[in-house]
Amino acid sequence: MKFLFDLFPVILFFVTFKWGESHVPAAQSLVENYLSRFVAGGISDPEIAPILLATAVTLVASIAQISSMLVRRIKVDPMLWISFIIIMVFGGATIYFHSATFIKWKPTVLYWCYCGAFLLAQFVFRKNLIRTVMEAQVKLPEQVWSYLSLAWAAYFFVMGLLNIWVAFNFSTDTWANFKLISMVAITPAFxxxxxxxxSKYMEETE
Incomplete structure (x- = not known):
């Protein structure tokens, strides 16, 4: 359930963008009616309407997500706060400058923030983030915890590079597909x- 909750804004972005692509005039009308006051210079290109609409829906969903947790007094994970701040900044810039470039950079910035957090925690603050989360359920030697932390840092770094490559070498539609696939397939596979x-190591330990 938590995974679906965290994925909620991404799913809404994907669904809204796909709908907007198939209904450009309707998407253009919604953007003009509800977002024109937030767009510098007005909206002149109908092709940008789907990404603007999807970004706006994601911003609203992210605000609702954080607000619901605060109202219910549920602790918001630091990484969720980081994600929220980044989507607000880059999503807001996408709408204001009516350019998809900013929202396409958002996943990379987020991934590299995560990568930096893992590396800073391990090498500067001498704290293993993976161990903090999993130690209550799994007992492993210090070296294995270090390997896991570095593996996650490397994963986020590579995903950031992949996002840039897909975002600026393929269509926005392909990038949107990759954005969803990275969340529902690549990350779970990792x-x-x-x-x-x-599990193999734990079997050997036993």
């Missing part, structure tokens, strides 16, 4: 591989 590695 977690499965990590779990297989851990």
């Amino acid at each position: 977690i499965v591989v990590q779990s297989l590695f851990l």
Whole structure:
């Protein structure tokens, strides 16, 4: 359930963008009616309407997501706060400058913030973020915890590079597909591989 909750804004972005692509005049009308006051110089290109509409829906969904947690007094994870701040900044810039460039950079900036957080925690603050989360359920030697932390840092760094490559070498539609696939397929696959590695080690430990 938590995974679906975290994925909620991404799914809304994808669905809204796909709808906007198939209904450009309707998307253009919605953008003009509700976003024109936030767009510098007005909206002149109908082709940008789907990405602007999808970005606006994502901003609203992210605000609702954080607000619901605060109202229910649920602790908001630091990484979720980072994601929220980045989507607000880059999403807001996308709408104001009516350019998809900013929202396309958002996943890379987010991934590299995560990568930096793992590396800073491990090498500067001497704290293993993976161990903090998983130690209650799994007991592993210090070296294995370090490997896992570095693996996640490397994963986020590579995903950031992949996002840039797809975003600026393929169509916006292809990038939107990749954005969703990275969340619902690539990341879970990486977690499965990590779990297989851990289970093998735990068997050897037993």
